[in-house]
Amino acid sequence: MAQIGEFSFVLAGMGVNLELLSGDTYNLILAAALISIALNPVLFAMIDRWTEPAADEKITAPTAAPTG
Numbered sequence: 001m002a003q004i005g006e007f008s009f010v011l012a013g014m015g016v017n018l019e020l021l022s023g024d025t026y027n028l029i030l031a032a033a034l035i036s037i038a039l040n041p042v043l044f045a046m047i048d049r050w051t052e053p054a055a056d057e058k059i060t061a062p063t064a065a066p067t068g
Contacts, residue, residue: 005034005036006032006033006037008029008032009029009033009035010031012025012026012029012030013026017035
């Protein structure tokens with residue numbers, strides 16, 4: 001994910017060089033990319049913690065429903 005943020009720096013820099021973006025817009029893109037790069041590891045760690053089954057839960061295979 002960090003590579004996507006780095007790529008936004010390149011695109012924003014090209015936008016400034018081609019006079020398609022202002023310096024203020026570039027700074028906003030830069031700030032948003034830095035925040036997202038910094039938060040990615042934290043968010044992925046939280047997702048891993050949320051999706052792990054609890055230690056007291058037993059994972060069992062589903063049983064077939066009786067046919068009749």
